[in-house]
Amino acid sequence: MLHAPRSGRAVTAWGSIAALVLLLPVVAVASLALGANALSPGELAHAVLHPDGAEGDVIVRSLRFPRTVLGLIVGAALGAAGVLMQGHTRNALAEPGLLGVSAGAAFAVVLGLRLELVQGLPGMIGAAAIGAASAAVVVHTLARRSIRQGGAALVVAGAAMTAFLGALTSAVVLLDAKTLDSYRFWAVGSLAERGQETPVTVLPFVVAGLLLAAVNARSLDLLALGDEVASAMGLRIRRARLVGLLAVTLLTAASVAACGPIAFIGLLAGTLARLMVGASWSRGVLAGALVGAVLTVTSDVVGRLVAGPGELQVGVVSGILGAPLLIAVIRRRELIL
């Protein structure tokens, strides 16, 4: 059920969004400055303004800058995807990781690499998109009846899908030690060492996905009233669902191909976004993208700080942060939106 709109809700909503926008540069700067090798503000300014090849400059320019940008892009993608999926499924637990969409993308990528059908990041994104869309369609179709009433069948179908595709992925990588070795570092979900050009390659896909998500969010506001009411108000339901699917697919595929599956960012972003902006899905998608970006970069920084001199991958940190939240969601809130 929808939360009743409260007075002053919109004001707080825009306040939260503004706060998130202000938070973005803060975490970005932190991500550039902090790590195994912490830089002073002076060194950071030096690296950004007049780089001359000093050690700090190299760290910032070739290592931390790409991963920070990648974190922002991928985080925004996953956050928006989480909000969209929660809106379409009316399920507070919907997110790419839990519903098998990430697993579909991951399997398609691994299979494509193993069979040498794809090469390079654009190919991986393509494969991931096919995998993500197929998994999303299957899970959604099978659990459709339960969506109308809201419930756990969707989550169970997602878990089944994840297990199924996970088993197939294991089968592929187990038969080949080389694939296995690169797979395990990719599968954990990490922003590190993804290369300079990765952010540039995924950016167009994510931007397209976010634009579709923004368009789709307005349909969600109607769909939230139920299919009958929405179509009585003139919404073309099939098209709205299709646009939603396309957006989720693009966003998930781009981020999974670039960084591997990062658990729980979509769930965290979706939940926090709805807490901040209430029942409006249009504001929700915006807030979700912002929360996702902030959380992903923050998780990455935390992973670098707590495990020095090594680091915890962002997927592990978000998993550890996300699991308690998931449990809190289950305990406190209604699962049906």
Next chain:
Amino acid sequence: MSLGVLLPAERAQASIRSSATPARLTVLAAAVLLLAGVATSLAVGESSLTLGQVLSTLVGQGDPFSRLVVVDFRGPRVGAAVLVGCSLALAGAVLQSVARNPLASPDLLGLNAGASVAAVAVVILAGGNGGVSGLAASVGLPVAALVGSLTSGLVLYLLAIRGRQLDPVRMVVVGVGLAAAGTALVSWLLTLGDVMVVGPALAWLSGSLHAATWPGQAGLLVVLAAATGPLVLLARRLDLLVLGDDTAGGLGLDVHRTRILFLLLATALTGAATAVAGAVVFLALCAPQLARGLSRASRPPLLASALTGGALLVWADLAARMLLSWTGFGPTELPVGVFTAVLGAPYLLFVVARQRAGSEGIPS
């Protein structure tokens, strides 16, 4: 089940309760399948034996070569398949009755995940080149898996109970969350180890009987034997638990304590089985439902579920062992868990899709 129309006189003779015949037939059929699977598995392999050789070895005759193959090479693996299959199916049958939900099973409820995290931690952190050995393998691994699954069982219970009532849907959703959290931890653990260790660990995670030994399954045998007693004595209480907490309480059941006991049994069975074979997924979900459907019972019957689970796993492992060589992919073999997942997940999806909204115990 009555066959056709009964005359009034006959009607009065027959018991008011439904007949036990389908249940007995199911037990019989599963037992036959299990035995056939054991015999075939012992006979088939790189060096094939005849059924006669297998049988005479089993009764203590047989030539030294077939004894070597049957007792030392294939025996541990087939024995483990039977024990793991029975244990997981029993755990599933118990959980499905306690949770009043056909989707409840150790893997969906995250019990496997707890065991996996603990066991992989042992393998990665204590293992040398090529996996753990010695004391860490024979004691550390089973104990870790047991502790891991008990921990997730405890967390599950604390989170799924509200006001001393168990919500069947909540339980499954909490479990899915636990499983997802476990998966994140396992992925991380896998990045820590050497690739020589990670390979076996991942194979084990996918559920494999490849490395089964006789001593390695002693712990499971003990747990299974220890769990059988209470399960037989308390089976009737499961009939009440499926009616819901209040009804069961009204009928004189100490719901809280009974449920904890059953959960403990299921968790211990899962942990011990996972220690032997890793995460053999979906078996615990499918076998009890299959047995329940064939027995036409209102909850999964324990004996039939156990036998069905054993039979399914023995045959699945035979397929996992032989399929790639039969299809010409060479002597590599797939973990049996890949098989059970590839067969079981579509079944689960089918259950979800087919569910009639509103009937109890099925999240709708």
Next chain:
Amino acid sequence: MKVTDLSLGYGERRIIHHVDLDIPAGALTVIVGPNGSGKSTLLRGMARLLRPATGAVHLNGTDIADLGHGALARQLALLPQAPATPAGLSVGDLVARGRFPHRSWYQRWSERDEEVVRRALSQVDLIDRADEPVTELSGGQRQRAWIAMVLAQDTEHLLLDEPTTFLDLAHAVDVMTLARSVAHDSGRTVICVLHDLTLAARFADHLVVVSQGRIAAAGAPKDVLTPEELDDVFGLSAHVIDVDGAPAVVPVRRA
């Protein structure tokens, strides 16, 4: 059955506050009250499914807190509100489960069990449908199958929580007639939660009104159901008219 100073709740939250009640033996007592007033909670406390925060419930002079699980279940049966029906369970098997408290784990199904179950099924007129799955019965039949289950428990006290929900008036009347005859013909104590006031007044020997976790009134229906009481407890302005000696509630139509 005697309830003294009973307080109940869930966790910290107190729902029932210091309730005293005398339930007449061999009669039908009906509990009414607004939604969420604590009727089900009270019933669950009387069946010891909730531990009292204060006070006690006595059955024939014994505190139920001192009874074993089986002993209590042989004296008192509870039909919960909206019970869970597992798919595939036959009517006969459901009712047979009512015999659980009468059998220890080593006892087999006896002639006596069979006889009690048959009698219960005949009482609710489902003896011919014993083989059918409960989930395939109509709402009214399903409710009756559950009532047969508690009848098979063969107890002196019977607690029924809203046994007429989802039933049309004719079926609701059937169920209440059955409840009343169980009380009067076999001298059992039946306590029944209802939300339909007129139905309650027609069948109850003793009517209890619960409001916000306390007893607002208790007594003969015609003494309890007054326009003042209805306004007080339910916020309902209604006429109370006498039909065949029992009060009937007719809401006032506002212009």
